[in-house]
Amino acid sequence: MTRRVLGVAFIGVLCFLLWLTYAFYAKVFTETVTVQLKTSHIGLQLNRHADVKLRGIIVGEVREVSTDGDEATVELALKPDQVSQIASTVSARILPKTLFGEKYVALVPPTGQAGRHIKGGDVISRDKTAVGIEIEKVLNDALPLLQAVDPADLNATLNTLATALEGRGTEIAQTLTQLDAYLKKLNPSVPKLVAALTKLTQVSQLYGDVTPDLARALRNLTVTGNTVVEKEQQLQKFFTDVSALSGTADGFLRENEDRVIRLGEVTRPILDLLERYSPEFPCFLKVLTDTAPILNDTFRGGALNINLELITNQPTPYQPNELPKYLDKRGPTCVGKNYSHPGAKPGPYTQDNPAPYITGEDGVIGDHNKNERFPLNLQLNRVAPGAGVDAGSAGGPAEQQVVDSVVGPVMGVAAGEVPDLTTLMVGPLLRGGQVNLR
Template sequence: MNKLLSAHKALGVVFLCLLLLGVWLTYATFTKKFASYERITLTTSNIGLQLPIRADVKVRGVIVGEVLEASAGDERGAELTLGIYPDKIDDIPANVTGSIVPKTLFGEKYVSLVVPETGPSGTIQAGAVIDRTEVATELEEVLSDIYPLLRTVRPADLNATLTALSTALEGRGEQLGSNLETVDSYLKRINPEIPALLEDLRLTAQVSDTYADILPEVAQILDDTVKTTGTIEEKEAALTATLRDIRSFSDTARSFLDANEANLREAGELSTRTLAVVARYSPIFPCMSAGIVKAQGRLAEAFRGYELHIVLETLIDQPRAYTPADAPKFGEDRGPDCLGLPDIPYSQDNPYPPLPKINDGMNGSTEKGNLRPAPSAAYQGTPDDVTALRGALEAEYGAGADINVVLAGPAVAAGSGR
C-alpha cells in the first residue's frame, strides 16, 4: 500500500514538473526566448511614449525584427537595440534611417527603417549603428502645446473672428484661388534665386561689419558737419558778400574771355611747341633748382657788404671775332643734361672742363664760350709788385687806381716775363 502511494506521489510530482515545463515553454515560445537575432543599434534623441520592448521593426511595412532593449545614451539621447531576423538582414540596405512612428493615432509605436531612394549600395551588417532617426510628433505633445492657447483665446472672440473670416471669404473662392496661383507662380520664379539671395545676405553681413567699423568716423564727420554748418550760419553775411563778389568777377571774366577768345586760342596754339620743349627738358629743373640753392652760399660770399669780391684777371689772347658764318641757329637736340648739377666738384684747383660743342651755328670755336681758368688761385706777381705798380699809376692817373692795376697788371707781367 505504501509503495503504491509513493508511486502515485512520484507520478504527481512528475506531472507537476511537466505542467510547469509546459507553462514555461509556452511563455518562452510566446516571448521568443528561443529566437535568434542579428543585433544592430539605433540612436535617437528620444523614443517618446508607448514604444514597448518587443515592438515591431519594419521595412516597407514588412516585419523584419523586434526591439530587444532600450537604454539611455550619451548627451540625453536614447539607444535602441534592434533584433533583426537572420533571414531578413540581407534585405536591409546599409544606408537606412530610423523612424519611430505610431501604428494608430493613440496606438503603440514601432520602429520603421526607411530606405532612401539613392545612396551607397550594400546590406547592413550585425553590430551596425543607425544614427539618423526621426521621431513622430506625439498627440500628447500637440495637445500639451495647444492647451495654453485654448485657455488664452476666449471662445466667444474666436467664434466672432471665425465668423468674420467666413463672411469675408464667402463667394471669393475663385478670386482666392487665382491669388494663390499667382503667389505660386511668384514662388516658382523666386525659388531658383534663393541661393543668390542667401549669398547677398552673407555679403550684407560682411558689409554691416565694415559699416560698424567706420561708424565712429561717420559720427565724427557728422559732428564736424554740424560745426561747419554752424560756422556757415554765423558767417552768412560774409559768405553772401563773397558769393556776390564771385558773381561780379564771373561777369568780368566772361566779358574778358568773350573779348579775347581768339587771342587765348592763338596763345594756346603758339605755346604748344614751347610747352613741348619745356616738358622735354623738365627733368633738369630739379637739379638746376638744387644747384641754384647750393650756389647761394658762394653768391652771398661774393656779394657780401653789397660789393663784388672776386679775383679778376684779364687774358691777353682774346677770342676771334664773329663772321657771317657764325649766324645763330637752333640746332642743339641732345636732350636734357644736368652737366653735374647740383653737386659740382669743380673749383679753382679743379677747373671745369671745356663745355661740349653746342650746335648753335658757330663755324668753329671762338673761345668765347669756354671758361679759361687762371693759372693759379693767387695774384700774378708779389704784393710788393702790386704796391709798386699802384704807386706808379697813382703818379700818372691819381689816387684810386685799383682798376688801372687790374687792367695794366697783365701787360706789365707779360713784358717782364712773369
C-alpha cells in the same frame, strides 16, 4: 522539521510560479525565428517587446537592443508561421504609432523578386530609400522637441487650433491655393533673392564698418551747419561778389574767347618746351643759390674784390662760317659745381678743378681757346721791363698816366680814353704786385 521543509517548499513553489509568469510574459516557451536589424541610432528609441509589423500585421517583436557606438543592433523575434511571408531581402523602418506613441519596426517588402524567405540568423538592413531616410531624420529631429513639450500643453494648443480652424476649411483651402500660386511665381526668383540677400549682408557689414566715420562726419557737418548759419551775411555777400565776378568773367570771355583760344594754341609749343626742360629749373635755381655767396663775397665791405686770371691764349673771334644754329638735342642740361659730363672729370668744380667747356650744336666750331689756362707754376710777380712804376704811387695819378700810356696803343685808343678799370687791373702787373687785387 516538517514545517520547515513545507515552508521551504512553499517558497520554492512561489518562486517557480513567479518565474513561470515571467517566462509566459517573455514568451520563453514560444517558438520564434531570431534575426537582427542593423540601423542607426534611432533604433535605440525602441522598447523591448515593441511590435514588428509587415503591411500592418504583427509578425514578431523586439527582444534586445544594443549599440557599438556607430550603429544600433536590434534583435527581432519573428513568428514561425509568418516567416514564409517575409523575404530575405526585406528592409525595415522605425515608425511611431502615434505622435507621442512608442516606436515599432515596419518591414518593407522588396520591390523586385522576393527570393527565398527569411531564416534565423539573417540580418535585415534599414530602409535607405529617400522616404525612409526622411522619416528617420524627422524622428531624430523631433525627439528632443517632443521630450521637451508637455503633452497637456500640446493638447490644449491643438484643441485651440482645432477650434480656430473649425468651419474655415474652404477659406484655408483658398488661402493655401493662393499661397501655392505665389510660391510658384516666387520660386524662379529665389536664386536672385538669395544673391540679393548675400549682397545685402555685405552692404550691411560695410555700413557697420563705416558707421563710426559716418557719425563723425555728421558731427562735423553739424559744426559746419552752425558756422554757415552764423556767417550767413558774409556768405550772402560772398555769393553776390561771386555772381558779379561771374558776370564780368562771362563778358570778358565772350569778348576774348577767340584770343584765349589763340593764346592757348600759341603757348602750347612753348609749354611743351618748358615741360621738356622742366628738370633743368631746379638745377638752375640750385646754381643761383650756390652763386649767391660768391657774389656776396665779391662785393664784400662795400668794395669790388676781383681775382684776376690770365688765360694762355687770347680767345679767337668767330669765323664767317660759324652761323648760329639751333641743333642741340641734348635736352635738359645744367652745369653746376657738381655736374659730371660723360667722359669728363667729375665735380665738384673749383679753381683748381675747373668744369669742362661744354656747348651744344650752336654753330660754333671749337672752343676758340676758351678752355685753355695758364700753368699753375706761372710766375706773375715780375716787374714789367721798362715800366718803372713805383709801388708808393699805386693807384695814383702818376701810375694811371704810365698805365694809360702803355695800354692805350695796345687798345688802339688815346691814353686819356683808357678806362680807369684798366689801371686797376694792369697796374699791379707792371709794378710786380700780386695777381689777386683786393
